[in-house]
Amino acid sequence: MTPNDAPGDVPAGRKLAAGEYGYNDLEIHDHYETAGVTVTEAHVVGFAGLSGDLFDVHMDDEFARGLGFPGRIAHGLLGLSLADGLKTRSPIRLLGVATLSWNWSFKGPILIGDRIHAAIAVAGKRDTKRPDRGIVTLGMRVLKQTGEAVQEGETLLMMRLRDSASA
Numbered sequence: 746m747t748p749n750d751a752p753g754d755v756p757a758g759r760k761l762a763a764g765e766y767g768y769n770d771l772e773i774h775d776h777y778e779t780a781g782v783t784v785t786e787a788h789v790v791g792f793a794g795l796s797g798d799l800f801d802v803h804m805d806d807e808f809a810r811g812l813g814f815p816g817r818i819a820h821g822l823l824g825l826s827l828a829d830g831l832k833t834r835s836p837i838r839l840l841g842v843a844t845l846s847w848n849w850s851f852k853g854p855i856l857i858g859d860r861i862h863a864a865i866a867v868a869g870k871r872d873t874k875r876p877d878r879g880i881v882t883l884g885m886r887v888l889k890q891t892g893e894a895v896q897e898g899e900t901l902l903m904m905r906l907r908d909s910a911s912a
């Protein structure tokens with residue numbers, strides 16, 4: 746899966762089994778699907794308070810309907826945050842050091858009650874000067890229960906090697 750593939754395409758490469766993966770365990774085109782999470786009103790209200798983003802489109806159904814949405818919509822960064830939380834721990838545990846970048850598109854709204862998960866594929870790998878670390882490019886798509894891809898893009902993740910004593 747890459748962000749340019751159509752939803753539903755069967756990706757090339759290995760489907761990763763649940764477990765722990767270091768930089769040295771991953772190959773280009775490896776892919777997996779995360780567990781899912783249902784977006785709740787508590788998520789939206791909590792994220793509004795945390796971020797300070799109280800824009801009416803997230804807080805007021807009538808206002809959101811006036812903009813053509815079915816009701817108030819989740820913050821885009823809430824959806825990304827939930828998907829990012831699933832990305833490295835469920836059911837695949839990636840041995841990350843730090844996220845280095847995101848190149849991201851918000852393509853459709855996430856509504857309260859939607860269940861989302863992420864489809865992730867290794868799109869690139871590069872070694873760094875440190876022998877115990879490498880950087881992977883992950884193509885990532887956030888999907889709703891309907892199969893609609895509502896967010897997608899790429900992220901760079903610095904990872905450590907599995908069994909790396911200095912990590």
Ligand SMILES: C[C@@H](O)CC(=O)SCCNC(=O)CCNC(=O)[C@H](O)C(C)(C)COP(=O)(O)OP(=O)(O)OC[C@H]1O[C@@H](n2cnc3c(N)ncnc32)[C@H](O)[C@@H]1OP(=O)(O)O
Pocket residue numbers: 833841842843844845846872873874875880901903
């Ligand atoms: C899984 C998630 O939960 C994780 C997170 O969200 S972590 C929170 C968000 N991320 C951060 O706060 C990370 C901030 N960055 C850092 O602290 C440092 O950049 C670092 C500790 C990750 C790396 O620093 P350092 O050890 O000093 O390494 P270098 O700067 O020498 O870089 C090592 C190689 O990585 C390349 N690189 C660094 N940053 C980026 C970047 N943003 N994009 C692309 N590539 C990057 C750098 O070119 C070096 O490559 P080389 O071939 O080894 O020269």
